[in-house]
Amino acid sequence: MYVAVKGGEKAIANAHRWMADRRRGDRQQAELAVAQVQDQLGLAVDRIMAEASLYDPELAALAFKQASGDTVEAVFLLRAYRTTLPRLAETRPVNTSDMCIERRISATFKDVPGGQVLGPTYDYTHRLLDFMLLAGGDRDVAEPEQADQDLEACPQILDCLNQEGLIEREQDDGSEPYDITRDPPDFPVDRATRLQMLARGDEGYLLALGYSTQRGYGRNHPFAGEIRQGTVEVEIEVEGFDAPICVGEIVMSECQMINQFAGNGDSAPQFTRGYGLAFGRNERKTMAMALVDRALRAEELGEPIQSPAQQAEFVLAHADSVEASGFVSHLKLPHYVDFQSELDLIRRLRREHAERTQGDTQHAQASGADTAADTATAPTASKECAQ
Amino acid sequence: MIANSSIADAAQGEASGYNFAYLDEQTKRMIRRALLKAVAIPGYQVPFGGREMPMPYGWGTGGMQLTASVLGADDTLKVIDQGADDTTNAVSIRAFFERVAGVETTTATGEASVIQTRHRIPEKTLRADQILIFQVPIPEPLRFIEPSEEETRVMHALEEYGVMHVKLYEDIAHHGHIATTYAYPVKVDGRYVMDPSPIPKFDNPKLHMSEALMLFGAGREKRLYAIPPHTRVESLDFEDHPFEIQAWEQPCAICGATDSYLDEVITDDQGGRMFVCSDTDYCNTRREDMA
Numbered sequence: 001m002y003v004a005v006k007g008g009e010k011a012i013a014n015a016h017r018w019m020a021d022r023r024r025g026d027r028q029q030a031e032l033a034v035a036q037v038q039d040q041l042g043l044a045v046d047r048i049m050a051e052a053s054l055y056d057p058e059l060a061a062l063a064f065k066q067a068s069g070d071t072v073e074a075v076f077l078l079r080a081y082r083t084t085l086p087r088l089a090e091t092r093p094v095n096t097s098d099m100c101i102e103r104r105i106s107a108t109f110k111d112v113p114g115g116q117v118l119g120p121t122y123d124y125t126h127r128l129l130d131f132m133l134l135a136g137g138d139r140d141v142a143e144p145e146q147a148d149q150d151l152e153a154c155p156q157i158l159d160c161l162n163q164e165g166l167i168e169r170e171q172d173d174g175s176e177p178y179d180i181t182r183d184p185p186d187f188p189v190d191r192a193t194r195l196q197m198l199a200r201g202d203e204g205y206l207l208a209l210g211y212s213t214q215r216g217y218g219r220n221h222p223f224a225g226e227i228r229q230g231t232v233e234v235e236i237e238v239e240g241f242d243a244p245i246c247v248g249e250i251v252m253s254e255c256q257m258i259n260q261f262a263g264n265g266d267s268a269p270q271f272t273r274g275y276g277l278a279f280g281r282n283e284r285k286t287m288a289m290a291l292v293d294r295a296l297r298a299e300e301l302g303e304p305i306q307s308p309a310q311q312a313e314f315v316l317a318h319a320d321s322v323e324a325s326g327f328v329s330h331l332k333l334p335h336y337v338d339f340q341s342e343l344d345l346i347r348r349l350r351r352e353h354a355e356r357t358q359g360d361t362q363h364a365q366a367s368g369a370d371t372a373a374d375t376a377t378a379p380t381a382s383k384e385c386a387q
Numbered sequence: 388m389i390a391n392s393s394i395a396d397a398a399q400g401e402a403s404g405y406n407f408a409y410l411d412e413q414t415k416r417m418i419r420r421a422l423l424k425a426v427a428i429p430g431y432q433v434p435f436g437g438r439e440m441p442m443p444y445g446w447g448t449g450g451m452q453l454t455a456s457v458l459g460a461d462d463t464l465k466v467i468d469q470g471a472d473d474t475t476n477a478v479s480i481r482a483f484f485e486r487v488a489g490v491e492t493t494t495a496t497g498e499a500s501v502i503q504t505r506h507r508i509p510e511k512t513l514r515a516d517q518i519l520i521f522q523v524p525i526p527e528p529l530r531f532i533e534p535s536e537e538e539t540r541v542m543h544a545l546e547e548y549g550v551m552h553v554k555l556y557e558d559i560a561h562h563g564h565i566a567t568t569y570a571y572p573v574k575v576d577g578r579y580v581m582d583p584s585p586i587p588k589f590d591n592p593k594l595h596m597s598e599a600l601m602l603f604g605a606g607r608e609k610r611l612y613a614i615p616p617h618t619r620v621e622s623l624d625f626e627d628h629p630f631e632i633q634a635w636e637q638p639c640a641i642c643g644a645t646d647s648y649l650d651e652v653i654t655d656d657q658g659g660r661m662f663v664c665s666d667t668d669y670c671n672t673r674r675e676d677m678a
Binding site: 185313314328330 | 434435436470563587
């Protein structure tokens with residue numbers, strides 16, 4: 001007997017209770033502190049901040065803990081929180097040229113002013129599981145050695161190319177940037193808007209798209225001109241003060257790609273650029289972003305648009321993991337009503353198909369023809385079209 | 388309908404720290420402005436600065452933002468999904484507004500001043516003092532014919548709707564029938580072709596000359612649109628293939644209704660099934676009236 005589906009409220013409450021229990025895990029184990037997540041799972045925290053568009057390591061760590069380590073869920077939690085925050089002021093553009101460098105490398109020059117600064121990286125590690133960490137050997141990790149002198153100034157490497165005019169010049173035209181968090185995207189969108197959308201785009205998605213350009217789907221011959229990581233100052237202008245006020249420092253990653261040159265009879269050939277920027281230590285993300293940014297400049301640079309990574313609406317409309325995971329997961333919601341409509345139609349179509357087929361078979365048998373029933377349906381179908 | 392004193396309202400709300408009905412007043416104002424535009428141009432998709440909600444995109448964030456924007460402290464809210472008040476997501480959204488707005492809620496269609504719905508229009512005819520708010524996944528009716536937003540916007544501007552008729556014609560050529568059973572496209576006030584959201588085509592006639600204001604919100608796509616009261620809404624069709632709605636061979640197994648949309652319920656693994664009203668309030672009311 002049919003029982004109306006009642007008690008959804010209670011079921012939901014219990015499901016959430018079970019999830020909270022699952023998240024906490026074995027009570028014999030020490031509870032994971034948010035400070036530990038923030039401190040020891042920093043790269044996850046950075047990814048969450050970048051994709052949530054909110055720089056707050058503590059809350060990102062909280063989101064990661066609350067989401068049981070599900071990054072996409074954590075990004076969603078932090079993004080939903082971000083929406084509720086008032087906008088108190090607008091900062092001046094951060095100046096990555098003045099970054100307090102922690103890591104800075106170039107793949108295009110052996111040595112550069114300021115030098116190659118490797119900084120903390122997993123690059124060049126042998127990816128062998130360290131069983132010492134499993135045995136609690138983390139206590140004995142040595143502190144890194146400190147250089148006894150300060151870094152030299154690290155000018156942007158692409159600016160060095162600029163002096164010769166070898167690379168396209170990029171300048172602030174002073175226009176007010178579009179704000180994707182306040183206004184809906186209005187395709188086609190300009191580059192500043194595209195970069196905003198890519199900066200909060202899902203890393204895995206950008207990685208795959210960037211990779212696709214390297215494999216020939218919108219190839220643009222990239223060189224990692226410069227990758228830098230470190231802290232930058234965030235400044236606001238306050239009425240009554242002549243100079244901008246520094247309100248804090250944030251860690252950022254930046255990638256400047258040097259790409260294949262463009263030029264025609266009117267202008268001399270020049271290298272072009274792709275750009276990536278993200279909160280925190282998000283090197284892979286910024287590299288992928290720079291590749292995709294360059295791919296999306298195809299139209300502007302007069303290149304044929306033939307590959308997925310070059311199609312702005314396709315790339316940008318599907319980059320946000322909060323939007324994507326929401327819409328994919330909504331398939332879990334009930335669709336009884338729509339499905340009923342489809343059931344009704346498909347039964348009707350099958351009934352009509354069966355009647356047609358049967359009628360034709362009888363007709364074929366009656367006339368002594370040995371045509372198969374399947375082929376005999378063809379004239380009937382075309383007759384119906386003509387009606 | 389519109390809250391005029393958000394501070395007093397916020398004090399009443401159960402969830403402290405959030406504004407009345409969750410959204411801040413500036414956001415609500417932005418959405419109301421977009422709604423006014425939508426009402427002025429029936430069926431036209433108005434872009435709006437959709438915000439993240441604490442529910443996932445695709446789960447009714449557009450409808451929720453509209454509800455939050457029109458809800459006042461003295462409103463009575465009903466939330467349905469698939470016509471039912473007790474489906475999990477309807478329960479969740481209703482609980483959300485109870486928590487952040489502290490408004491009265493109801494399951495009785497006649498008692499609600501604002502109804503948020505997913506996939507159905509209530510069977511009971513709506514009145515002029517009611518607002519029906521639809522959750523919309525993909526607002527663009529032309530999207531599955533033309534994926535680019537740039538293109539479809541031009542098509543709407545030029546009233547270039549031939550492709551939609553071609554699509555429906557191809558259905559007839561392939562299947563003998565128009566194979567669209569839900570989210571069936573309509574033309575609003577003789578101008579814009581509009582996606583009525585994934586309601587079954589059974590509900591399309593209820594859009595026509597409705598007494599109630601109908602608002603549509605697509606959160607992820609950041610579009611909203613409206614059908615003002617007493618607006619002509621025609622379902623697209625052909626002279627020789629007129630629009631028709633679903634009909635069932637049997638009445639509702641619970642209340643005996645023959646004029647409501649029925650859901651099929653599988654009762655065993657031997658092919659047993661029964662049909663019951665998808666609109667739970669309609670079904671319950673009829674049963675109570677009979678008793």
